[in-house]
Amino acid sequence: MLDIKFVRENLDAVAEAMKNRHAPWDSAAFSELDEARREAIQQEEALQAERNALSKSIGQMMSQGKKDEAAAAKERVSAIKDELATVAARREEADTALRDLLMHVPNMPDASTPVGDDENDNPEVRRWGTPRDFAAEGFEAKAHWDLGPELGIMDFERGVKLAESRFYLLGGLGARLERALINFMADTHTSRGYKEWWCPALANANTLTGTAQLPKFEEDLFKTTGGLYLIPTAEVQLTNIHAGEVLDADKLPLKYCAFTPCFREEAGSAGRDTRGIIRVHQFSKVEMVKYAKPEEAFDDLESMVADAENILQLLGLPYRVISLCTGDIGFSSAKTYDLEVWLPCYDGYKEISSCSCCTDFQARRANIKYRDPEHFKGSRYVYTLNGSGLAVGRTMAAVIENYQNADGTVTVPDVLVPYMGGVTVIKPEEL
Structure with a gap:
């Protein structure tokens, strides 16, 4: 399987290689799935960071007598849990689709492989x-x-x-x-x-x-x-x-x-x-x-x-x-x-x-x-x-x-x- 990072950074080279191999290739489809996956990962990481920060601050709020703020923080942590599940599902879906796409893409020919049709x-x-x-x-x-x-x-x-x-x-x-x-x-x-x-x-x-x-x-x-x-x-x-x-x-x-x-x-x-x-x-x-x-x-x-x-x-x-x-x-x-x-x-x-x-x-x-x-x-x-x-x-x-x-x-x-x-x-x- 081709490396996702390599494909992302070499879309033109991959397209040319697949053309030479007479293999189907859709750069736009790859980029769309890759972007969806990366966006989901970023959202997931941001939500996890927010959850961790809130969880850490709840104890401090309670010790300072800020019960209402602590309660609001707990509600947000609970909401983040649901949001994380949604985002994780979206990431897994993009992961699966991207992996399935690449599973059907052949290897890149080496530069020493002659270009030809058959x-x-x-x-x-x-x-x-x-x-x-x-x-x-x-x-x-x-x-x-x-x-x-x-x-x-x-x-x-x-x-x-x-x-x-x-x-x-x-x-x-x-x-x-x-x-x-x-x-x-x-x-x-x-x-x-x-x-x-x-x-x-x-x-x-x-x-x-x-x-x-x-x-x-x-x-x-x-x-x-x-x-x-x-x-x-x-x-x-x-x-x-x-x-x-x-x-x-x-x-x-x-x-x-x-x-x-x-x-x-x-x-x-x-x-x-x-x-x-x-x-x-x-x-x-x-x-x-x-x-x-x-x-x-x-x-x-x-x-x-x-x-x-x-x-x-x-x-x-x-x-x-x-x-x-x-x-x-x-x-x-x-x-x-x-x-x-x-x-x-x-x-x-x-x-x-x-x-x-x-x-x-x-x-x-x-x-x-x-x-x-x-x-x-x-x-x-x-x-x-x-x-x-x-x-x-x-x-x-x-x-x-x-x-x-x-x-x-x-x-x-x-x-x-x-x-x-x-x-x-x-x-x-x-x-």
């Missing part, structure tokens, strides 16, 4: 690896949604039978490959200084509000009858571990990672990526989260991107890094890099990781601060960062497609062989 305006930062030329090898590459079932490691029809569309089954070496990727990613990140956590797959509304999935994106979430939500990403849990806490500066940055199942309604994706395992309702992901000092956060973002890239490089998967423009970055993000892996089925690159610096936007909502007595008094909000490290299903699709052979088998990347029990080639099997 994904077509995202500049490419770099590429790594060269996509295979299957034609030069004498065969046509198959999509994972064809090759998986032919190998007997994926079953889309039975996944739909068990649940509904956008669910699937993995069997045999398909299930083993999923587990291998999860363990490989988690082991790699922990070897680079991330503390691993095992998190609940359900979260309450306060937790999802802290990372800004609520209230704006409730339609994208699966909700239980008990009021809990299935998490769309481990970012939700990892970021809220320290909700309501004050951290020590010398412990920052904190680097966390976790594997979780992730659940998304995909409410706005009708007709998009309907084949295969690219866009589904349930998927596995290894997530990275950092709590950082503001002055170090954007360097921490670069290192987080490098950690995600390391996974792709170890797997030998060609990819590119793009910087998301203002019209394409996520709601909480100030700056985002996407990693896009090469997928032959699309004859192009597809997102496999998104790494973002959210500045203090989430920390304000979750009330996460840090103290640094050597540099400032009191406490300040931390900056939070998150990144996929990686989306497991999309990584599996990339491995299957990029490592396929002319005979319909799939070579297992060297780094995964120990996690696959020594299996070096995935051959057809009965599901």
Whole structure:
């Protein structure tokens, strides 16, 4: 959530930022609510001061025999109590309305975030690896949604039978490959200084509000009858571990990672990526989260991107890094890099990781601060960062497609062989 004081003092900058983000923004509505809130606070403070002064003087009046004046003062104190209740209600109403308004306003893009309208305006930062030329090898590459079932490691029809569309089954070496990727990613990140956590797959509304999935994106979430939500990403849990806490500066940055199942309604994706395992309702992901000092956060973002890239490089998967423009970055993000892996089925690159610096936007909502007595008094909000490290299903699709052979088998990347029990080639099997 944006800081009220910052918005008040930078209305033009906020309006420009929201324009660049194509986000609705009404400066007049904010100012009206802000003024009503400030006026109510001033009235409340003035009434409290008057009440305190009168209460203090009543005893003096009584000792001086000024009974009538004391009685009048008591009547005024009683009246102030009613006035305070009215003013407090008005302040709370303005507070609630202002908070609700800001809860639906996205983060301010960082100055280094390119200005643009949509994904077509995202500049490419770099590429790594060269996509295979299957034609030069004498065969046509198959999509994972064809090759998986032919190998007997994926079953889309039975996944739909068990649940509904956008669910699937993995069997045999398909299930083993999923587990291998999860363990490989988690082991790699922990070897680079991330503390691993095992998190609940359900979260309450306060937790999802802290990372800004609520209230704006409730339609994208699966909700239980008990009021809990299935998490769309481990970012939700990892970021809220320290909700309501004050951290020590010398412990920052904190680097966390976790594997979780992730659940998304995909409410706005009708007709998009309907084949295969690219866009589904349930998927596995290894997530990275950092709590950082503001002055170090954007360097921490670069290192987080490098950690995600390391996974792709170890797997030998060609990819590119793009910087998301203002019209394409996520709601909480100030700056985002996407990693896009090469997928032959699309004859192009597809997102496999998104790494973002959210500045203090989430920390304000979750009330996460840090103290640094050597540099400032009191406490300040931390900056939070998150990144996929990686989306497991999309990584599996990339491995299957990029490592396929002319005979319909799939070579297992060297780094995964120990996690696959020594299996070096995935051959057809009965599901």
